[in-house]
Amino acid sequence: MADKDHALQRDSMAERVKQDLLRRIMSGELRPGTRLVELQIARELNTSQGPVREALCELEGLELVVTEPYKGSRVREVTQQDIREAYLIRATLEKLAGELATPRFQGSVADLKKAATAILSAARKKDIATYTRHDITFHRLIVEGASNRILLRTWNSLAFEVRLQLWLSRGKIDLVAVQEAHWKIIDALDKGNGKLAGKLLHEHIYEFSRSGVSQSDAPQQK
Amino acid sequence: MADKDHALQRDSMAERVKQDLLRRIMSGELRPGTRLVELQIARELNTSQGPVREALCELEGLELVVTEPYKGSRVREVTQQDIREAYLIRATLEKLAGELATPRFQGSVADLKKAATAILSAARKKDIATYTRHDITFHRLIVEGASNRILLRTWNSLAFEVRLQLWLSRGKIDLVAVQEAHWKIIDALDKGNGKLAGKLLHEHIYEFSRSGVSQSDAPQQK
DNA sequence: ATTCTATAGATTATTTATAATCCGTTCAGG
DNA sequence: CCTGAACGGATTATAAATAATCTATAGAAT
Numbered sequence: 001m002a003d004k005d006h007a008l009q010r011d012s013m014a015e016r017v018k019q020d021l022l023r024r025i026m027s028g029e030l031r032p033g034t035r036l037v038e039l040q041i042a043r044e045l046n047t048s049q050g051p052v053r054e055a056l057c058e059l060e061g062l063e064l065v066v067t068e069p070y071k072g073s074r075v076r077e078v079t080q081q082d083i084r085e086a087y088l089i090r091a092t093l094e095k096l097a098g099e100l101a102t103p104r105f106q107g108s109v110a111d112l113k114k115a116a117t118a119i120l121s122a123a124r125k126k127d128i129a130t131y132t133r134h135d136i137t138f139h140r141l142i143v144e145g146a147s148n149r150i151l152l153r154t155w156n157s158l159a160f161e162v163r164l165q166l167w168l169s170r171g172k173i174d175l176v177a178v179q180e181a182h183w184k185i186i187d188a189l190d191k192g193n194g195k196l197a198g199k200l201l202h203e204h205i206y207e208f209s210r211s212g213v214s215q216s217d218a219p220q221q222k
Numbered sequence: 223m224a225d226k227d228h229a230l231q232r233d234s235m236a237e238r239v240k241q242d243l244l245r246r247i248m249s250g251e252l253r254p255g256t257r258l259v260e261l262q263i264a265r266e267l268n269t270s271q272g273p274v275r276e277a278l279c280e281l282e283g284l285e286l287v288v289t290e291p292y293k294g295s296r297v298r299e300v301t302q303q304d305i306r307e308a309y310l311i312r313a314t315l316e317k318l319a320g321e322l323a324t325p326r327f328q329g330s331v332a333d334l335k336k337a338a339t340a341i342l343s344a345a346r347k348k349d350i351a352t353y354t355r356h357d358i359t360f361h362r363l364i365v366e367g368a369s370n371r372i373l374l375r376t377w378n379s380l381a382f383e384v385r386l387q388l389w390l391s392r393g394k395i396d397l398v399a400v401q402e403a404h405w406k407i408i409d410a411l412d413k414g415n416g417k418l419a420g421k422l423l424h425e426h427i428y429e430f431s432r433s434g435v436s437q438s439d440a441p442q443q444k
Numbered sequence: 445a446t447t448c449t450a451t452a453g454a455t456t457a458t459t460t461a462t463a464a465t466c467c468g469t470t471c472a473g474g
Numbered sequence: 475c476c477t478g479a480a481c482g483g484a485t486t487a488t489a490a491a492t493a494a495t496c497t498a499t500a501g502a503a504t
Contacts (some may be wrong), residue, residue, distance in 0.1 A: 012487070013487075014487080014488090047484060047488075047489085048489045048490070049488095049489085049490090050487075050488055050489070051487080051488065051489095054487095068496080069495085070495045070496055071496070071497095072497090203477090215479070
């Protein structure tokens, strides 16, 4: 049984464990607070404790899990406050990204329009998973357009809070209405108005962070 | 010989290895590009491969080392471009921090003044190590004053580039002149002028990133 | 009844051993 | 002289076994 896996192996064992846990955490299958027992995960994935520890260590670096010595790891609890704080940082970073990315997008916003169209389509179908995926793609395109590796790295470190907020706000807000801001942003970038694009991005993101989540939805502390 | 170590043990082995490597990298003893051989480090610190791997994994999460599968880890090479990019992000984040921190500092800037005095003293003695330490303390106080954990976490992730720039600019710039900006920032915070404090912080940091480093000082790629 | 202690089970931390991979060197063939 | 396959040392990756620590429970002492 392990033979087939071995034949298909591209990444290291630790990498595969990491990807599996990453997927399960981001999809919400592993809720915040869930314990991650090393030997149990190792058995599930037909490997040993070492690679699992390494995967957990990397996920801890991404701030997705927290580990206490001799007590183990669990999926990080994210408070409503964490999400508010993360969105303020994200708004600030994307404002900068919008300004920096203007030279790149002026007159060539085809990719952005494609992403925005996909977002709109998913919003109309109320397909949260697809909406989230394309929404993140849209914003990532802008951050990548800034051509600043450190900016991208920093932005990526906020991904967990962003996905969680998108998940928590499911059904609470009008996705179609929220996504309309994207078209104004695209227009500003297309015309080379970086200041405006940055301002719109900041407003768009900050507004969203304030929307749709009541306290009862907040992940409860253990 | 291991007995004495064992008696004094507070942290786990992995944590001690991490702290040792962290210190040696930040102090410049381990230059960018230096290979970090797991078993060699393990022997030096009287432990085995496992804890060393864990320490390296955590340092990779802090972006201090890079690891290639089956090829090992080395202290990260930081290009001049990386430093420029990091300083732009840092300037943006500290501008935000300055604005957010105003309520906290208005009328109570004693800690900031103490740090700024220590910086000035070190600048006059041309004591780079002490200057760096207090300079980072000064800026950290402001970021902490913003009361935003995510902001602090994000700011911390830029620490390596910041220290490296401070190190690279040694002897190339007038430390006394640069640090004078601190007093204007303190004054703005003391008076509750957050917008001005933010603007001054942005200028101060961005200026510094442009100063004093010629291309020949840039860490060379292997 | 309450608090303290001891014990057992579960889990993490570390060590030791083994497998897989990389990389420079050597040497055969052209 | 050049090319490429094969060997060997060095290092990382994984596995397996053991040690250290935590947590809950049960029982004894007060």
